[in-house]
Amino acid sequence: MLLVEDVYAGYGLSEVLLGTSLAVKPGTVVALIGANGAGKTTTMRAISGLLRPARGRVLLDGNPVQGLAASRIARLGLAHAPEGRKVFGTLCVEDNLLLGAYGRLPRFFGFRGRAASDLERVYALFPRLRERRRQLAGTLSGGEQQMLAIGRALMARPKLMLLDEPSMGLAPVIVQEVFRTIRQLKAEGMTMLLVEQFAKTALEVADYAYVMERGRIAIEGTPAELRRDERLLAAYLG
Amino acid sequence: MPASIVAQMAISGALMGLVYALIAYGFQLTYATSKSINFGQGELVMVSAFFSLTLLDLGLSYWLVLPAGLLFGAALGLVVERAAVRLALEQKSEGWILLTIILGLFFFSAAENIWGRDDRPFPTPIPSESFHVFGVDVTPLELSVAVGVLAVMGLIELLKRKTLLGKAFEAVSVDRDAGELMGISAKRTVMLSYALSGTVAALAGILVSPITTVGPTMASALVLKAFSVAVVAGLDSGFGVVLVGMFLGALETLASFYVGSGWREAPGLVLLILALAVRPTGVFGKAAIRKV
């Protein structure tokens, strides 16, 4: 499904990714964990095209996508719920969701009807969003914004979802809710790459995990294997 | 001085002020999507007016020339985006400031070469005999300016709010990267905004030409007023530029009548200085004034 091969990327003169490689198989959830500043967000940006890799390849369903505009990659079936949620604060909740499906909706009229079943599905998953569908996204609580960011990504009917720290800054109860959603999506067969600070919880939902250190993958394995790794236990799982 | 004459002048001025508003609106459209504006916007107004005049000279009807002129303006907007803006934005530089000024100068000398330096009248089927309404005299020509400006701005605002394309436009304005992640091409959105901006510039030219005549310098004063309006109203409210534009237009007519015709430009200047003093870090101030 997704293959990242020896990717180098950075911001201007500062090189962040120094040969990152990872793979996500269809129908699996893969966790990407690591310390602050290790390059997890940068990896996601390099995959979704927000950042152009200086070297290396990103393959989506076997096709190279590195160097394409992020909007092109999104239309190939990759949905990226970015760090910090990045909802469109001046648009209402429902407009945010509709834009999630932008690639396959008519531009002028009739888009609401065409998106009705997808909206229904997202509202069923997040009833709170239905209650607030006419509210400006900028006025939502952090947890609601995160639900909106995930819902907006789902609207695209993606083949692969990238979730960057969906639990960031949320109260423990809400974090539980977010992870319940992730489990539910996994049960429905969604393929996901998940970046998380809560490494423990992430390993509970993941089928496979990568640990990043300074722009490279330092350790990888199944959650069971990683839990046996003493070094990792000390550094990330407390 | 009867109050009705004051009202008369204020209304005539305000109607002209709508042209400032329309040009300022063109700045807003591109600023929203790309944080850039075309400093040669006045030349788009002028070249589109000359182009339309040429079509009229060829014998085409005004009602055919109008859409053709607007399309021509859209095309010019795309040229500006491609030639002067895109590369600078890709490199995250402010090069578009200089490049749009230079492209404007190029359009100016091209227009002089093609159409000459003389001011020429712009024939229109809209009559200029005034009629009496609510105690003031207005001409259908002045009214056509108001109707044209408000109709086109209203239509664009409606499209922005009601269509998915409009919402995508807003999304890219709020967060370009997040918009890209939705599958919205930021590049095409910026192109669209420049095409729309060129269209409203052309409309301004076609609407104002029958009143002011057509010449290479016809838009230089207009565009300066539009800058003032954009600075005072801010670069994100279409409603704001309409209000400020009409206010400035009215003020100018009154100033030139009461103080003397040489004082016509004073209100714009005063308004601009006041706005910069009160809101020195206004959207526009940050983006352009400081850098130029």
Ligand SMILES: Nc1ncnc2c1ncn2[C@@H]1O[C@H](COP(=O)(O)OP(=O)(O)OP(=O)(O)O)[C@@H](O)[C@H]1O
């Ligand atoms: N826009 C940027 N410009 C310059 N440097 C950046 C930018 N974004 C991130 N960096 C740098 O790149 C490095 C990796 O950042 P990145 O955001 O990928 O880390 P992360 O693993 O996601 O961290 P966190 O857990 O804090 O989210 C950091 O040293 C950071 O300072």
Ligand SMILES: [Mg+2]
């Ligand atoms: Mg991060």
